[in-house]
Amino acid sequence: MAIQWFPGHMTRAKRQIQEKLKLIDIVIELLDARVPISSRNPMIDEILSGKPRLIILNKSDLADPRMNEQWKQYFEHEGHTCAIVDSNTGTGINQISVLTKEILKEKIDRQIAKGMRPRPARSLIVGIPNVGKSTLINRLAGRNVAITGDKPGVTKGQQWIKTGGDLELLDTPGILWPKFEDQMVGYRLAITGAIREQILNMDDIGYYAVKILVERYWDTLAERFGLTEPPTDLENNLEIVRIMEEIGRKRGCLISGGEVDLEKTAGIILRELRAGKLGRITLEAPYDDMPVREVKQ
Ligand code: GDP
Numbered sequence: 679m680a681i682q683w684f685p686g687h688m689t690r691a692k693r694q695i696q697e698k699l700k701l702i703d704i705v706i707e708l709l710d711a712r713v714p715i716s717s718r719n720p721m722i723d724e725i726l727s728g729k730p731r732l733i734i735l736n737k738s739d740l741a742d743p744r745m746n747e748q749w750k751q752y753f754e755h756e757g758h759t760c761a762i763v764d765s766n767t768g769t770g771i772n773q774i775s776v777l778t779k780e781i782l783k784e785k786i787d788r789q790i791a792k793g794m795r796p797r798p799a800r801s802l803i804v805g806i807p808n809v810g811k812s813t814l815i816n817r818l819a820g821r822n823v824a825i826t827g828d829k830p831g832v833t834k835g836q837q838w839i840k841t842g843g844d845l846e847l848l849d850t851p852g853i854l855w856p857k858f859e860d861q862m863v864g865y866r867l868a869i870t871g872a873i874r875e876q877i878l879n880m881d882d883i884g885y886y887a888v889k890i891l892v893e894r895y896w897d898t899l900a901e902r903f904g905l906t907e908p909p910t911d912l913e914n915n916l917e918i919v920r921i922m923e924e925i926g927r928k929r930g931c932l933i934s935g936g937e938v939d940l941e942k943t944a945g946i947i948l949r950e951l952r953a954g955k956l957g958r959i960t961l962e963a964p965y966d967d968m969p970v971r972e973v974k975q
Contacts, residue, residue: 683855692725695852696730698802701836702848703729704778708805708814711741712764713822713961714749716866717806719854730781732759732774736810745960752964765814774818775843777801797845804852808872811851815839823849862886866961871952884944886924887951889918890961898956904930922947 699705705726710717714751718726723836738746746762759777766955778786778799781788786796793902803811812899816822819840837849857863865886867873867968868901892909903925919940926943933939950956 683858687775691853691855692721692846694749695804695854696727697706697723698836698850699854701727702729702800703782703803704732704799704801705852706774706778706801706803707731707733708736708774708803708809709733709809709810710870710872711735711738711749712748712870712959713872714753714964714970715962716860716863717809717870717872719804719806720857720859722854723969725854730948732761732777732781734774734814735760735762736765736805736814738762738770739766740954740958742958742960745963747786748964755891763814765810768817771814771817774839775845778845788966790960796844798840798844798846800838800848802852804854806854806856806867806872811853815847815851816848816949818845850899860966866890868959869948869951871948880944884922884940884947885918887944887947888922891951891956891959892918892921894961894963895956895959898959902950 699712707718707722707726724817735741735746735749745830750760750762759781761770761777763774765771771801774936778801782888789796803814805811812823819839820842823839839847841847855868864873864878869887869890888899889912893912896908899921900908900966905921905924905928907924911917922940922943923954925947926938926940929943929946931939931942931946951967
């Protein structure tokens with residue numbers, strides 16, 4: 679991740695988004711479908727202060743389809759409208775202008791009642807780095823748009839991008855930060871590749887990946903790496919390490935003395951996971967084991 683988030687950057691990012699809110703009708707909040715809560719900004723409700731919002735579960739092609747539906751229901755239960763999207767291929771993006779119109783229906787109806795001709799809805803895409811903001815903008819625009827992030831001290835004219843439907847986008851997406859204070863959020867994002875591995879310890883990222891896979895996708899993991907012995911106690915860290923070591927041995931990740939090279943093993947597991955070799959995987963589920971959301975100030 680190119681951006682180092684310090685308090686000053688967060689404040690500036692928040693202010694930049696809040697300035698743009700004045701120009702737009704609706705916010706499109708992008709989340710990574712594999713980690714919908716970990717990829718969510720902890721202050722999002724406060725930052726958007728009641729602006730109409732559409733939540734998009736992006737990278738849904740990499741996430742577990744069953745879980746995509748569960749997460750959609752979860753956000754709907756919270757009172758949001760939510761769409762499942764794959765911005766890489768464009769699957770699901772047609773819903774965006776339809777749902778936007780539904781969300782803004784009352785406003786549009788009021789304009790019509792006053793004899794005004796409704797103009798296309800103006801929107802701003804927001805999300806943490808790597809969640810797919812540029813990819814989605816390019817998809818919606820139907821062409822490659824030169825997306826320049828906001829740079830400190832540079833004020834540049836905002837460009838509206840037409841999408842062909844009744845929707846226009848601001849060309850500079852709002853970049854948000856994830857909830858760094860929660861250690862597991864960092865690990866989950868690192869597992870998806872959204873944050874650089876160098877920031878965290880590779881063995882640990884691998885350990886948490888295996889732990890989540892063992893808990894949620896044991897059969898897939900066992901099949902991929904030829905594992906035969908399921909863990910007996912999920913709470914026991916040594917069991918997870920045992921499984922990691924077994925994977926390492928199967929893949930020949932040994933150092934002298936026959937010990938397993940856990941760092942190399944972690945690298946293999948993460949590479950295969952991200953490449954989709956383990957199938958479509960979601961790393962967190964709604965309701966259980968959910969990181970507690972920050973209390974609004
Ligand atoms: P941004 O930092 O939010 O603008 O993220 P980008 O648009 O640069 O996307 C980051 C990476 O995620 C790129 O490699 C994209 O190709 C990939 N990506 C974006 N959306 C999707 C998606 O829906 N599915 C998959 N598989 N990859 C995606």
